[in-house]
Amino acid sequence: MTTPHRTISTLSVTALAGAAWLCLSGAGALAASPQEERWDLLRDMYFSGRTVEDAGPLLSLEAPKRANDAAVVPIRIVTAPGSGVQVTAVHLIVDENPVPMAATFRFPHGDSPQAIDTRLRVNAYTNITAVAETSDGRLLRTTQFVKASGGCSAPALKNAQLAVARMGKMKLNLPDNIVAGKPLTAQLLISHPNYTGMQYDQLNHYFIPAHYVKTVAIRYNGAPVLDVQSDISMSEDPSIHFSLVPEEQGTLDVTAEDSNGRVFQESWPIRANSGS
Amino acid sequence: MAAAATFLRPSARAALAGVWLSVWLFGAAAPATADPLPVFEVAPGVFVHAGRHEETDATNAGDIANCGFVVGDDAVAVIDSGGSPIVGHRLREAIRAHTDRPIRYVVNTHMHPDHILGNVAFLPDQPDFVAHGNLQAALAARGEHYRQAFDAAVGAAAAAEVRIIPPTLAVADRLELDLGGRVLDLAAWSVAHSDNDLTVLDRRTKTLWAGDLLFMERAPAIDGSVLGWLRTLDALAAVPAARVVPGHGPPSSPWPDAAADLRRYLGRVVEGVREVQAAHGTIQQAVDTVAADEAPRWRLFESYNPRNVTAAFAELEWE
Ligand SMILES: [Zn+2]
Numbered sequence: 001m002t003t004p005h006r007t008i009s010t011l012s013v014t015a016l017a018g019a020a021w022l023c024l025s026g027a028g029a030l031a032a033s034p035q036e037e038r039w040d041l042l043r044d045m046y047f048s049g050r051t052v053e054d055a056g057p058l059l060s061l062e063a064p065k066r067a068n069d070a071a072v073v074p075i076r077i078v079t080a081p082g083s084g085v086q087v088t089a090v091h092l093i094v095d096e097n098p099v100p101m102a103a104t105f106r107f108p109h110g111d112s113p114q115a116i117d118t119r120l121r122v123n124a125y126t127n128i129t130a131v132a133e134t135s136d137g138r139l140l141r142t143t144q145f146v147k148a149s150g151g152c153s154a155p156a157l158k159n160a161q162l163a164v165a166r167m168g169k170m171k172l173n174l175p176d177n178i179v180a181g182k183p184l185t186a187q188l189l190i191s192h193p194n195y196t197g198m199q200y201d202q203l204n205h206y207f208i209p210a211h212y213v214k215t216v217a218i219r220y221n222g223a224p225v226l227d228v229q230s231d232i233s234m235s236e237d238p239s240i241h242f243s244l245v246p247e248e249q250g251t252l253d254v255t256a257e258d259s260n261g262r263v264f265q266e267s268w269p270i271r272a273n274s275g276s
Numbered sequence: 277m278a279a280a281a282t283f284l285r286p287s288a289r290a291a292l293a294g295v296w297l298s299v300w301l302f303g304a305a306a307p308a309t310a311d312p313l314p315v316f317e318v319a320p321g322v323f324v325h326a327g328r329h330e331e332t333d334a335t336n337a338g339d340i341a342n343c344g345f346v347v348g349d350d351a352v353a354v355i356d357s358g359g360s361p362i363v364g365h366r367l368r369e370a371i372r373a374h375t376d377r378p379i380r381y382v383v384n385t386h387m388h389p390d391h392i393l394g395n396v397a398f399l400p401d402q403p404d405f406v407a408h409g410n411l412q413a414a415l416a417a418r419g420e421h422y423r424q425a426f427d428a429a430v431g432a433a434a435a436a437e438v439r440i441i442p443p444t445l446a447v448a449d450r451l452e453l454d455l456g457g458r459v460l461d462l463a464a465w466s467v468a469h470s471d472n473d474l475t476v477l478d479r480r481t482k483t484l485w486a487g488d489l490l491f492m493e494r495a496p497a498i499d500g501s502v503l504g505w506l507r508t509l510d511a512l513a514a515v516p517a518a519r520v521v522p523g524h525g526p527p528s529s530p531w532p533d534a535a536a537d538l539r540r541y542l543g544r545v546v547e548g549v550r551e552v553q554a555a556h557g558t559i560q561q562a563v564d565t566v567a568a569d570e571a572p573r574w575r576l577f578e579s580y581n582p583r584n585v586t587a588a589f590a591e592l593e594w595e
Contacts, residue, residue, distance in 0.1 A: 064560070068582040070421075072590045074559045117558070119590070124424070148425075153583060154418035158500050158591075159467045160410075171594070175556060189593060196417075237590065 035127045035145070038095050042129070046091070046101060047139055052131060055140035058087060059132040063144040067122045070148055070155040072235050077130050078115045079107070086110030086135035092118070094233045095143075096126035098196075102233035108224040110135055115185070116226075117241035121155035121196075121233050124148050156196075157236055163193035168264040170254060180248045180272040187241045188218065190256050190264065196232045212259050213238050219253040220244055220270075246272040310362070312369035313339075318519065318528035319481035321347040321458070323374065325367065326527045327359070329494040329575040332390065332429045337362045341390035341488075341524055345371050346478055348455020351380035354403070355476055355485045356523075357394030360430060361437040364394025368401075379403050381453055383462065384443070385487025385523065386470045387414040388499070389422040395441040406453070407443035408464045408472035415440055447474055465489065467500040468508035469523075477517060484517035484531055491538055492525025495580035498545075502588045506542050509535055541570050545581075549588045550595075559589045 032040075043052055062076040079087040088110040092102045107114050120128070125148050132140040157163055173187040190213055197210030216228040216238070226242045244252070249271065256264045315323040324344040332338045338359025345354045345367070352371055357364045371379060379401040384392045386408065392415075395405060415422075419440045427435035445451070451462040461477040469488045476485040488496070489508060498505065513532040520531040548566030552558075563582045571577045 068563060069586040069590075072559070072586050074586075119559075123421070149583060153497075153499070154421040156414075156417040156421075158587065159471055159504075160413065161471075162467070162501075166594070173556065173593075191594065235590070237594070239590075239593075 035095065035143075039127065039129065039143075042093060042095060042100055046093070047131070050139055052139040052141045055130070055132060055142040058082065058085070058134070059090065059130055059140050059142050061128065061130045061142045061144050063128050063146050065145075066147040067149045067153075070122050070153045071158065073120045073122045073146065074117065075120055075128060076115065076117045077105070078113065079110075079132060080113050081111055081134075087114070087132045088135055089133040090114075090116070091129075091131040091133075092120070093129040093131065094120055094122055094126055095129055096124045097121065097233045098123070099232050101231055103228055103230040106227040106229075108226075115241070115243055117187075117239070119235035119239050121235055122146055122148055123155055157193055160193065163191070163236055166191040167193065168256075168262065170256070170264065170266045172252065172254075172266075172268045174270065178246055178270065178272040179275050180246055181275040183243050183245050185241055185243050186252070187239060188216070188254060190216065190238050190254075192237060192256075192258060194232055194234055194236045194238065210259060213256055214259045216240065216254065216256045218242065219255075221247065221250045222253075225252075246270050248272050248274060310365035310369045312373050313343075313358075313363065313366040315344060315370045315374075316527040318521065319478070319483045322478055322481055322483050322521075323347070323370070324521050324527035325358075325370065327390070327524065329524070331576070331579065332359055332426065334430050334434075337430055337434060338390055338393060338426070339363045341388075342521060342527065343367055343391070343394065344485075344521065344527075345379075346455065346458070346460060346476075347375045347377060348458035350377065350456025352377050353381040353383055353453055353455055353460060353476075354379060354398060355383045355521075356385050356391040356487070357382055357398060359390035360393050360426070360434060361396045361439075362434060364397030367394055368397050380455070381406055381445075383407070383453075383460075383474065383476055383485075384411060385475070385485065386473050387411050387418065388470065388488065389426060391487070391523065392440075393422075393426065393438055396437060396439045399441070404445045405441050405443045406445040406447065406451070406462065406474075408474040409446040409448045410472040411474075412442055412446070414470065414472050415442075465508050465511075466504060468505040469496070469498070470500045473500070473508070475512070475515075477515060482516065482518040483528070484512075484515055484520045486512065486520050486522055488523035490520055490522040490525070490535055492522045492529060492534060493575055494524040495574035495577045496524075496538060496541065496584070497580050498542075498584045498587045501591055502542055502546055502584070503591065506539065506546070509539055509542075537573065541567065541574070544570055545584055545588050546592065549585060549592050553589070553593055559586055562586075562589050 060078045067073045081087045089106045091104045093100045127143045129143045169191040171189040192213050195211040212232045218225040253267045313325045315325045327341040343356040343358045382398050382403045384407040447464045453460040459479050463475050465473045517531040519528045520534050544567040552562040563585045566585045
């Protein structure tokens with residue numbers, strides 16, 4: 001343990017229900033860069049036995065070069081499906097986090113371009129990786145290196161009490177001018193502490209078990225818009241920007257479930273101006 | 277973020293003999309000699325060392341925040357212990373140069389490493405480590421992150437002595453510490469700069485130690501709630517103090533005038549973020565524009581304003 005940046009050998013393996021922890025040892029490091037070594041490990045863990053290609057133009061990822069706030073790192077992924085190739089899902093991975101797989105976004109409309117904005121926790125200097133799945137069974141990868149922020153910016157809750165008090169509350173932000181038939185970008189916010197399993201309950205002297213939003217299903221007039229599977233690398237109060245093509249009258253339904261089995265549901269009517 | 281395994285019972289004094297996290301089990305032999313930190317007597321018996329307006333690095337060894345001590349007839353209270361074991365040792369030498377009274381308390385104004393990593397230097401004095409009731413939980417979530425950041429910034433040799441010392445005395449609301457003919461009034465605040473801010477008022481000289489509830493000259497960091505911080509500054513303005521010791525800035529300054537710059541800056545952040553959100557702007561747009569004209573007024577502005585705007589953005593979208 002003399003070089004903590006390379007050797008993380010004491011991670012608790014059992015602390016997190018349903019979350020896979022990585023124990024990575026830097027011993028015996030060869031020529032490959034630490035980022036690529038880490039990726040090899042992640043690829044074997046999440047996509048065992050499959051080839052992962054460079055994404056090229058089908059998938060892009062935007063992340064700040066430096067994480068301004070380690071607890072809230074804004075990320076944008078954009079898919080650009082080509083002729084005959086649908087992008088059906090994107091996995092978002094924070095390579096160096098204890099639970100690297102942050103979220104998987106599944107698109108029912110894989111043939112049209114999708115843009116997703118969300119926010120991640122970033123533990124350390126890390127690659128952020130997006131892997132797209134295509135309808136013809138390929139895996140396409142793109143990465144961005146993100147520098148962690150300064151010493152007192154930790155990927156932890158800022159206001160633990162408030163996070164609990166507000167749990168499950170949702171907000172939908174829509175643009176001011178909505179036109180039927182024209183794609184719009186909406187923002188869904190779900191208040192949840194997304195406990196990592198590394199926060200300590202002082203009163204009772206134990207680590208608060210990981211407790212986080214696990215699935216989010218977004219439906220418009222009953223039809224799927226987006227399905228999200230998420231984990232503790234998502235920021236507290238998960239935020240997701242997604243796109244939607246509104247009709248003149250419609251209802252958006254969101255169902256979220258957390259790792260304790262709590263289900264949160266909310267609906268919003270969306271009125272659009274006539275497109276003609 | 278490693279090592280969930282070995283938490284010792286934090287209540288026990290005996291915990292001081294051990295460490296919080298198993299990965300920090302290193303030897304902690306005090307250096308044979310440490311240069312006393314230069315301190316300034318801002319009021320009779322109230323001594324302050326002013327940290328540098330820099331990020332922690334190998335040269336400054338974490339000497340980037342204010343720290344100091346108050347001397348009573350019977351005992352000494354340390355208020356913040358500095359940003360590294362080395363700074364802690366140097367602060368202890370400064371105390372020994374001024375008084376031989378026992379060091380009975382080490383007060384931590386909040387969880388940030390630049391204020392607490394000197395704690396280890398005072399273990400031989402067996403003081404009470406005094407902190408806000410939320411500090412221990414906050415450190416449990418961040419301690420390992422702080423240790424790694426310190427290791428990266430200062431180096432493995434200095435980091436080897438780093439220990440996170442659990443508080444032995446937690447302040448839920450108010451607490452008086454009697455140093456002998458001299459009473460310190462401690463007050464625990466709700467979420468503001470952090471969720472564990474603690475202030476100390478020396479009744480005898482009306483000196484208020486504000487911790488990082490007050491930044492001067494150096495750009496502040498919002499690690500709690502910007503709205504909560506503004507509310508706390510309102511309440512703090514009513515504290516009948518003649519002078520204040522900021523967490524960062526000059527050794528002391530008149531109170532409450534000293535908070536004017538901070539209030540203006542935090543107000544600008546709130547106002548600016550609200551404007552961007554009203555126009556459905558993104559975090560990045562807010563980071564690029566909000567409070568930009570404050571830049572010439574603060575050191576390290578480029579390092580902290582983007583982070584503050586990001587944190588405020590996430591907070592304010594729930595209004
Ligand atoms: Zn601070």
